[in-house]
Amino acid sequence: MSVAQAVMNVAEGPGEEAHLSRRFLYYMSLMREVEDRIERKLYRQSKIVGGVYVARGQEAIPVGVGLALEPEDVVFPSHRDLAIYLMRGVGPRQIFAQYMGRIGGLTGGRDGNMHMGDLKLNIVAIISAIGACVPVAAGAALALKYKGTNNVAVCFFGDGATSRGDWHEGINLAAVQKLPLVLVCNNNQYAYSTPIEKQMACANVADRGPAYGIPAEIVDGNDVFAVHEAAQRAVAHARDGLGPYLIECKTFRMTGHSAHDPADYVPKELFAEWEQKDPIRRLLERMLDSGWIAPEDVSRHYDDLRKEVDAAVEWAEACPYPDPATLLDNVYEPRS
Amino acid sequence: MATYLEAIREGIGEEMERDPGVFLIGEDIAVYGGAFKITAGMLDRFGERRVVDTPLCESGIVGAAIGAALMGLRPVAEMQFMDFISCGFDQVVNFAAKCRYRWNAPVPMVIRGPSGGGTHGGPFHSQNPEAWFFHTPGLKVVAPATPYDAKGLIKSSIRDNDPVLFFEHKALYRRVKEDLPAGDYTVPIGKAKVVREGKDLSVITYGSGVHMALEAAEALDREGVSMEIVDLRTLLPLDEDTVLASVRKTSRVILLHEDTLTGGIGGELAARIAEKAFEFLDAPVVRIAAPDTPVPFSPVLEEAFLPNARKVLEKARWLCAY
Numbered sequence: 001m002s003v004a005q006a007v008m009n010v011a012e013g014p015g016e017e018a019h020l021s022r023r024f025l026y027y028m029s030l031m032r033e034v035e036d037r038i039e040r041k042l043y044r045q046s047k048i049v050g051g052v053y054v055a056r057g058q059e060a061i062p063v064g065v066g067l068a069l070e071p072e073d074v075v076f077p078s079h080r081d082l083a084i085y086l087m088r089g090v091g092p093r094q095i096f097a098q099y100m101g102r103i104g105g106l107t108g109g110r111d112g113n114m115h116m117g118d119l120k121l122n123i124v125a126i127i128s129a130i131g132a133c134v135p136v137a138a139g140a141a142l143a144l145k146y147k148g149t150n151n152v153a154v155c156f157f158g159d160g161a162t163s164r165g166d167w168h169e170g171i172n173l174a175a176v177q178k179l180p181l182v183l184v185c186n187n188n189q190y191a192y193s194t195p196i197e198k199q200m201a202c203a204n205v206a207d208r209g210p211a212y213g214i215p216a217e218i219v220d221g222n223d224v225f226a227v228h229e230a231a232q233r234a235v236a237h238a239r240d241g242l243g244p245y246l247i248e249c250k251t252f253r254m255t256g257h258s259a260h261d262p263a264d265y266v267p268k269e270l271f272a273e274w275e276q277k278d279p280i281r282r283l284l285e286r287m288l289d290s291g292w293i294a295p296e297d298v299s300r301h302y303d304d305l306r307k308e309v310d311a312a313v314e315w316a317e318a319c320p321y322p323d324p325a326t327l328l329d330n331v332y333e334p335r336s
Numbered sequence: 337m338a339t340y341l342e343a344i345r346e347g348i349g350e351e352m353e354r355d356p357g358v359f360l361i362g363e364d365i366a367v368y369g370g371a372f373k374i375t376a377g378m379l380d381r382f383g384e385r386r387v388v389d390t391p392l393c394e395s396g397i398v399g400a401a402i403g404a405a406l407m408g409l410r411p412v413a414e415m416q417f418m419d420f421i422s423c424g425f426d427q428v429v430n431f432a433a434k435c436r437y438r439w440n441a442p443v444p445m446v447i448r449g450p451s452g453g454g455t456h457g458g459p460f461h462s463q464n465p466e467a468w469f470f471h472t473p474g475l476k477v478v479a480p481a482t483p484y485d486a487k488g489l490i491k492s493s494i495r496d497n498d499p500v501l502f503f504e505h506k507a508l509y510r511r512v513k514e515d516l517p518a519g520d521y522t523v524p525i526g527k528a529k530v531v532r533e534g535k536d537l538s539v540i541t542y543g544s545g546v547h548m549a550l551e552a553a554e555a556l557d558r559e560g561v562s563m564e565i566v567d568l569r570t571l572l573p574l575d576e577d578t579v580l581a582s583v584r585k586t587s588r589v590i591l592l593h594e595d596t597l598t599g600g601i602g603g604e605l606a607a608r609i610a611e612k613a614f615e616f617l618d619a620p621v622v623r624i625a626a627p628d629t630p631v632p633f634s635p636v637l638e639e640a641f642l643p644n645a646r647k648v649l650e651k652a653r654w655l656c657a658y
């Protein structure tokens with residue numbers, strides 16, 4: 001077992017919080033490592049097909065929420081929630097292959113980047129149209145309730161999504177029907193070039209919760225513990241049959257909208273300010289201060305992580321492209 | 337020399353100079369200048385009142401454009417990708433398209449944006465959604481292939497008193513260039529153009545298809561076969577006369593588009609040719625289009641999906657040998 005995995009598997013000794021913190025660290029740092037590799041290396045080497053949207057600085061959100069879920073809870077990750085896939089067992093190699101349009105990606109080359117899902121893992125693939133996932137997640141929640149499970153649907157989206165009619169329709173429907181739907185907004189303060197004050201005239205996305213008659217809370221999206229606790233409250237609420245719950249995670253997009261966007265429209269001071277609040281650095285400081293991890297374990301962890309990612313990239317690069325003869329397959333259910 | 341992209345920008349700028357009621361509305365178009373930079377510099381030139389950055393809301397954008405048009409302004413709304421027009425579908429096909437017929441209210445607006453594949457954009461950034469609107473009476477649908485036509489047609493679209501959907505092919509934005517005449521000119525909506533005279537067969541096409549056909553025509557020339565190419569330029573209303581004249585002249589016809597086959601523009605053209613030029617045909621009408629699948633992401637699949645000059649050439653040879 002590598003140290004990277006070992007950091008998660010400290011069952012005894014340091015206690016539950018230490019254990020949780022190590023799992024946070026593993027997934028947050030793996031997400032960052034994978035995305036850095038994609039954005040800062042493979043994309044620049046022209047090895048990536050199509051667009052690249054990463055979530056540097058937002059890793060606490062999918063990880064904090066994801067670790068509050070059961071495997072049977074159905075997730076709708078946005079394009080900035082890579083860790084959700086990692087937590088459900090999608091390996092970095094499949095993610096690299098997905099980004100390279102190879103057969104080994106989750107969609108086998110049919111779609112790219114974060115447009116991927118797997119019903120066996122209870123992950124629904126988004127479409128590009130921002131916000132379209134919200135009513136669909138409401139429908140998944142309806143089905144979970146209908147079938148008598150106590151599972152929840154969890155829908156992730158950005159601040160921009162909250163301007164779409166679909167967002168409002170989906171939440172209102174779920175609220176009226178009291179569906180087990182957890183809504184997680186990453187308010188990273190920009191939607192492409194659009195700053196939050198041009199996106200909405202109210203101060204917070206969470207201010208909209210009361211308008212639909214659902215609870216909503218604001219949380220520091222760069223504090224993984226805070227996100228995790230909010231997610232636990234939200235999930236408990238939804239599981240108890242009390243209806244949807246909205247969490248607004250305040251965070252910041254530390255990159256351009258996509259790898260080709262230099263983000264000249266973002267004041268430089270904002271990047272500097274939010275760099276100080278980096279969620280991984282904050283987590284590590286807390287772990288070291290609390291003695292939940294030893295400094296030498298941290299560097300060994302990162303060494304292991306890099307090796308894991310190197311091997312995954314190598315695998316993906318060796319992975320073939322799909323066979324063009326399959327182009328027409330699977331528009332409909334294959335005839336037996 | 338102006339690229340296709342610059343030509344559109346010039347055309348919009350000239351119309352804004354000419355008519356103070358023309359304004360731009362869309363996502364990321366002002367400060368950022370648009371995802372493809374069509375509206376770069378417009379904010380500095382015309383100010384915030386006339387270059388409006390909106391929240392992320394296509395139905396809102398289209399609806400607001402309709403409302404402003406009903407009040408006598410001439411909005412030019414951008415879809416960041418034409419794929420996302422589906423998010424404003426009801427506003428386009430029911431509100432905008434039916435005002436004049438129902439209560440004689442003109443809706444002089446343009447919805448424009450990038451469409452088309454070839455950039456590995458995947459299923460949601462590569463579509464050619466023109467046929468959805470081709471089937472909607474009350475709309476006009478324009479799809480230029482060259483910088484000259486793009487500029488002349490965007491200007492005509494802005495001056496038009498009916499709602500116009502203006503499909504720009506994103507793979508042409510920076511790829512095609514030409515010298516444009518100085519000063520004001522327009523290209524009429526509803527007029528196709530014979531872009532290459534020929535006598536052995538006709539290719540009727542638009543947008544990216546024009547460039548595929550031109551490439552195939554060069555190769556055919558070397559084989560002693562002369563291909564005529566008709567660029568529709570406007571899909572709705574359709575310039576049937578130019579299409580039928582070409583068919584009557586060459587008696588062999590290929591209908592070519594990048595959009596998927598079933599329910600595409602080619603089907604309607606085939607029907608009109610069958611109805612009105614049947615006795616002039618020496619061979620079956622041939623369609624070349626993308627197959628009936630979503631636009632795949634992986635380059636090898638996308639290559640297999642998209643029509644191209646080679647596919648046109650092969651069909652043309654087959655047709656001439658028929």
Ligand SMILES: Cc1ncc(C[n+]2csc(CCOP(=O)(O)OP(=O)(O)O)c2C)c(N)n1
Nearest residue numbers: 080128129130158159160161190191192420
């Ligand atoms: C309906 C729709 N319109 C436009 C786009 C183009 N687009 C892609 S992402 C994006 C911004 C999304 O912002 P937000 O929802 O805040 O998410 P973030 O990218 O900040 O995580 C835009 C405008 C789209 N994908 N879908």
